[in-house]
Amino acid sequence: MLTRDKTFYKSFIALSLALMAEQAVILSVNLADNVMLGSYSESALSGVAAVNQIQFVLQQLVYGVANGVIVLGSQYWGQNRPDAVKKLSAIGLWCNLVITLLLFMAVSLFPRGALGLFTRDEGIAEQGMAYLSIMRFSYVCFGFTAVMLGTMRIAGTVKIALRVSILSLVINVAINFLLIPGRFGLPELGVRGAAIGTLTARLVEFFVVARYMFRREEQLQMKGADCLRLDGQMLRDYLRVSAPIIFASILWGVSNAVQTMILGHMDNSAIAAQSISATPFQLLKVTSVGAASAASVIIGRTIGSGDMDRLKDYTRTLQVLFVMIGAALALLYTLIRFPLLALYRVSPETRSMANAFMNIQTLVLFTMSYQMPVNSGIIRGGGDTRFMMILDIISQLIMYPLALVGAFTLGWPPLAIMFIVNSDQVFKCVPAFIRVNSYRWVRRLTRQ
Numbered sequence: 001m002l003t004r005d006k007t008f009y010k011s012f013i014a015l016s017l018a019l020m021a022e023q024a025v026i027l028s029v030n031l032a033d034n035v036m037l038g039s040y041s042e043s044a045l046s047g048v049a050a051v052n053q054i055q056f057v058l059q060q061l062v063y064g065v066a067n068g069v070i071v072l073g074s075q076y077w078g079q080n081r082p083d084a085v086k087k088l089s090a091i092g093l094w095c096n097l098v099i100t101l102l103l104f105m106a107v108s109l110f111p112r113g114a115l116g117l118f119t120r121d122e123g124i125a126e127q128g129m130a131y132l133s134i135m136r137f138s139y140v141c142f143g144f145t146a147v148m149l150g151t152m153r154i155a156g157t158v159k160i161a162l163r164v165s166i167l168s169l170v171i172n173v174a175i176n177f178l179l180i181p182g183r184f185g186l187p188e189l190g191v192r193g194a195a196i197g198t199l200t201a202r203l204v205e206f207f208v209v210a211r212y213m214f215r216r217e218e219q220l221q222m223k224g225a226d227c228l229r230l231d232g233q234m235l236r237d238y239l240r241v242s243a244p245i246i247f248a249s250i251l252w253g254v255s256n257a258v259q260t261m262i263l264g265h266m267d268n269s270a271i272a273a274q275s276i277s278a279t280p281f282q283l284l285k286v287t288s289v290g291a292a293s294a295a296s297v298i299i300g301r302t303i304g305s306g307d308m309d310r311l312k313d314y315t316r317t318l319q320v321l322f323v324m325i326g327a328a329l330a331l332l333y334t335l336i337r338f339p340l341l342a343l344y345r346v347s348p349e350t351r352s353m354a355n356a357f358m359n360i361q362t363l364v365l366f367t368m369s370y371q372m373p374v375n376s377g378i379i380r381g382g383g384d385t386r387f388m389m390i391l392d393i394i395s396q397l398i399m400y401p402l403a404l405v406g407a408f409t410l411g412w413p414p415l416a417i418m419f420i421v422n423s424d425q426v427f428k429c430v431p432a433f434i435r436v437n438s439y440r441w442v443r444r445l446t447r448q
Contacts, residue, residue: 005310005313024283028165028169032176035343035344037194043127045276047115047123047126048128048131048275049274051115054103057103057253058100059142060252062099063146064245065095065146066147067249067376068238068242069091069150069151071380071383073085074381075383076088078304078305085151086222088234090226097143101139107136130195131191133195144210145205149209153297154297167204167205171204175193241385243385245385269350273357284332285329287369288325288329288368288373291322292373299314299378302314322369325373326366327366329366330365333362333365341354372425372428374436375432379441383442383444391432395427406420
């Protein structure tokens with residue numbers, strides 16, 4: 001039975017929309033790059049697609065850190081302890097500073113080696129290196145923005161995410177329009193123009209969100225000085241809670257990179273087809289990501305308040321909502337597929353392969369929309385941060401050896417490999433359903 005608590009629905013919708021907006025701008029920026037570059041040059045599209053796999057690993061690390069702040073901070077917020085949330089936010093900012101600087105140095109020192117993991121084509125690698133040489137300067141700002149938005153989400157401050165998403169997307173599309181082909185007397189920069197647009201959007205995001213958080217946000221009233229004070233005990237608690245979350249995020253990021261690496265070394269058309277299909281898939285998936293993040297905050301707050309009856313009521317309702325979201329997303333993906341494919345100037349082989357990939361992803365969208373919010377939203381938000389990590393390890397130990405053997409030993413086609421590397425999104429539904437309805441995931445993580 002669905003809960004009759006109107007405040008639950010109000011909070012769930014507001015929080016879901018906030019993260020959807022935040023994620024949508026990141027993926028809309030990628031989609032804008034892909035569509036505009038896809039009409040400009042297939043090699044440029046493939047080069048940016050290869051770089052975006054590095055970006056995806058970065059995003060998973062950054063969001064892993066932010067999600068650790070959210071899981072622990074939500075329980076403190078449920079206990080009405082905002083000072084603890086400020087301490088956690090400072091820890092998240094410092095962690096992401098270290099992570100983004102390390103990745104910046106890695107791609108600066110070894111750009112060809114990094115791109116060589118995803119493509120053997122020299123022309124594609126050259127395009128990717130040109131894009132990466134500019135994009136790497138966005139890493140630190142992106143890491144800070146993710147933690148700041150996550151911190152404000154704990155406190156229920158959500159409107160800024162939508163505003164900054166719209167502003168960022170407009171800036172990126174405008175710069176892409178001017179600089180990729182070279183219009184109104186401006187130079188034709190190709191992939192460098194797309195990178196400049198994305199970098200500018202990331203910088204604007206950072207400055208707008210930082211100004212809002214430290215000058216206008218009223219719930220936490222956080223100041224710059226709060227970021228300079230690190231609490232040793234809170235750091236140990238944060239690392240204990242967030243380590244499985246970050247590790248699971250790394251697994252997810254690496255798994256997507258490995259998927260592109262396998263496809264890119266099998267067929268020159270596969271990497272472009274995967275880029276075409278992946279970006280709208282990721283864009284629609286933000287609905288489930290938003291639902292998962294909203295569930296994590298709501299469940300964490302409820303555990304912090306100590307109301308177990310309300311917790312069970314919310315858990316049942318959330319599962320029904322997740323299934324409804326999955327059905328809606330699968331239908332929408334089916335409806336937009338052919339109009340989207342018509343936007344790309346690619347070979348018939350690439351277009352056909354992208355269409356086949358989209359057929360698989362329709363099923364994946366439906367099942368992922370249940371298992372992922374249950375695992376990363378309810379169960380992880382309830383304090384059991386290890387379950388999803390263990391589930392990911394088991395699934396990837398099965399999937400990727402099978403995919404590698406199928407691709408490079410048995411000679412299976414890219415379509416079969418695509419199905420294998422996404423099959424875990426279907427099978428994870430069963431353990432997710434069993435675990436969430438056992439309520440053995442409920443953990444109180446806060447200190448008195």
